[in-house]
Amino acid sequence: MDQNVLGLAGKPALVIGGGFGMGRASALLLARAGANVALADLIEERAQAVKKEVEAHGVRALALTGDVTDKAAAERIVAEAVKFHGSLEVLINMVGLATWNELMDTDEDAWEQQMLINLRHHLYIGRAAARQMIKQGGGGRMAFVASVSGIYGAPFHGAYGAAKAGLMSLTRTMANEWGPHNIRVNAVAPDVISTPRHPGNMNREQALDEGVLLGRMGQPEEIAGALVFFVSDLASFVTGQTLIVDGGVHAAFPHFSGIRAALQRSKQG
Numbered sequence: 601m602d603q604n605v606l607g608l609a610g611k612p613a614l615v616i617g618g619g620f621g622m623g624r625a626s627a628l629l630l631a632r633a634g635a636n637v638a639l640a641d642l643i644e645e646r647a648q649a650v651k652k653e654v655e656a657h658g659v660r661a662l663a664l665t666g667d668v669t670d671k672a673a674a675e676r677i678v679a680e681a682v683k684f685h686g687s688l689e690v691l692i693n694m695v696g697l698a699t700w701n702e703l704m705d706t707d708e709d710a711w712e713q714q715m716l717i718n719l720r721h722h723l724y725i726g727r728a729a730a731r732q733m734i735k736q737g738g739g740g741r742m743a744f745v746a747s748v749s750g751i752y753g754a755p756f757h758g759a760y761g762a763a764k765a766g767l768m769s770l771t772r773t774m775a776n777e778w779g780p781h782n783i784r785v786n787a788v789a790p791d792v793i794s795t796p797r798h799p800g801n802m803n804r805e806q807a808l809d810e811g812v813l814l815g816r817m818g819q820p821e822e823i824a825g826a827l828v829f830f831v832s833d834l835a836s837f838v839t840g841q842t843l844i845v846d847g848g849v850h851a852a853f854p855h856f857s858g859i860r861a862a863l864q865r866s867k868q869g
């Protein structure tokens with residue numbers, strides 16, 4: 601039996617936003633695959649708690665704290681992870697936050713804040729990590745968390761949608777510029793994942809009505825699965841891609857529920 605089918609055993613990894621939800625799930629999945637994990641979070645207690653959970657898998661862990669929207673803090677976090685591991689091969693960054701506002705009510709500050717928390721820090725962190733990976737030689741793997749709001753129109757959260765669309769573009773550009781150094785860069789676009797920030801909590805009937813083909817909301821672990829796939833050897837020829845992970849919502853016509861309702865009416869009548 602191949603114990604290291606993902607090729608992650610012993611790899612030096614950094615997970616940003618690793619203290620909670622999808623980030624915590626990613627840190628734990630990397631640990632189960634044998635990677636050593638530095639994890640960073642805005643909230644120190646969260647980072648410390650997940651560090652202990654990671655160590656319980658028998659790998660090395662480091663808890664870091666800082667606000668990655670601050671360039672100096674973002675670069676320090678990467679530098680401290682490199683110091684801890686001696687190198688860096690895997691980066692997962694899932695920090696992002698949606699605010700809800702119509703475009704008419706979105707002022708410059710709100711717009712800039714959304715660009716900062718959803719887009720700009722990916723440049724700071726990705727670039728610092730890539731510099732290290734290029735210096736080491738041998739390449740690296742990065743995975744980010746975008747959103748379906750960056751693929752479709754994003755009514756009432758247009759700044760967030762524009763920033764996530766920017767992140768998917770940045771992912772492709774990083775893949776282009778750093779591919780020759782064997783650095784792969786990909787993104788996951790979640791929808792209907794059950795996290796405290798998600799506006800709706802659906803039962804089976806509601807989920808099916810909303811077009812979630814699997815009839816339920818997703819779990820943070822199901823985003824971690826896609827992120828860890830991207831940074832694993834299984835994705836060794838995949839770069840510049842965004843994978844939608846949404847229980848099938850976006851596999852149907854946008855007007856699917858209307859069609860289904862019309863078919864049901866015609867069956868009844």
Ligand SMILES: NC(=O)c1ccc[n+]([C@@H]2O[C@H](COP(=O)([O-])OP(=O)(O)OC[C@H]3O[C@@H](n4cnc5c(N)ncnc54)[C@H](O)[C@@H]3O)[C@@H](O)[C@H]2O)c1
Nearest residue numbers: 617619620621641642667668694695696747790792793797
């Ligand atoms: N839940 C969904 O259905 C859904 C859909 C699409 C996209 N997303 C994306 O998924 C990602 C995770 O969302 P979430 O609601 O689970 O995240 P969250 O707000 O719970 O944050 C996760 C962790 O990141 C940390 N963090 C936040 N800001 C930080 C900063 N500036 N510096 C360092 N750490 C910071 C938080 O403390 C937290 O522990 C986001 O990028 C979000 O846009 C979620």
